[in-house]
Amino acid sequence: MNKDMYKPIPIYNNVSWDLTSEACHILLISPSGAGKTVFLCYLAAMVLKRGHKILLIDGKNTAFGATFKSIGIQVATNPNEIIVMLENLVEEMEQVYKTHFSSDCIDLDTNFAKLKLSATVLIWDEVLSGLDSGSPEQRKKMTSLLKQLALKSRMSGTGILVLTSQRILSTDLPKSITEQCQTRFLMGANISEELYHVTLGxxxxxxxxxxxxxxGKGYTITPTTGLTYFEAPYMDFSKINFKELLERLVHKNNE
Ligand SMILES: Nc1ncnc2c1ncn2[C@@H]1O[C@H](COP(=O)(O)OP(=O)(O)OP(=O)(O)O)[C@@H](O)[C@H]1O
Ligand SMILES: [Mg+2]
Known part of the structure; x- marks a missing residue:
């Protein structure tokens, strides 16, 4: 087993992302061009490095998704694919609960790390445009599946969420989803008071x-750090061959 599997992922100074904590779900907001996708590449690489799985939703069908797809990671790009991906993930989560959490000897603070299970992290880049791309019924379905993951996946580690958006109003996503995203990041220079308020309180x-x-910089809030300035780790793709890096990380864990 990877000895660093459950070690928090460092981000900036004392800010880190702990997949095993109550703040495992992430909401990342920034206007266009402020570095969400680049930050996601770092987070995804670190998740893979620790030996966990990744699923990706890339509604804009960009080079970002294509790179992950090319190394064998599942990527959904349209509402039908997104629904199938979310349904499978919810089913997998239920299965993990049935198999590992139904015994009487399981105590209340048992989670996937204590059981030495790997996590599955769902990265949804541009969640609101993804939801908007579906019919009203598809949107309802996607929202309901996302809600189930937000509420229930933390203990099983199956369906940890990383959601990004260029914008967000308090009415865009159900509170039951946003309130579960206890790690919030906001980046960008031109941030309205409202966007700041909705994202960070x-x-x-x-x-x-x-x-x-x-x-690549802004503010974050987590239950352990409170509100603090942060800078996202920067991967300069003119110098790093990201596909090769991902291949190496995945290969190392399969050895
Ligand atoms: N941490 C960073 N430090 C310096 N430059 C960065 C950083 N992150 C991103 N950039 C630069 O900003 C550009 C835009 O970043 P990125 O594509 O990640 O933005 P985005 O928020 O995903 O935009 P969109 O909402 O349009 O998808 C990148 O091409 C990169 O050159
Ligand atoms: Mg982007």
């Missing part, structure tokens, strides 16, 4: 040292 104008967001 609080008010931008109350930041003691002023607002210093930009490309």
């Amino acid at each position: 609080g008010y931008k104008k109350d930041l003691a040292s002023g607002y210093h967001g930009g490309v």
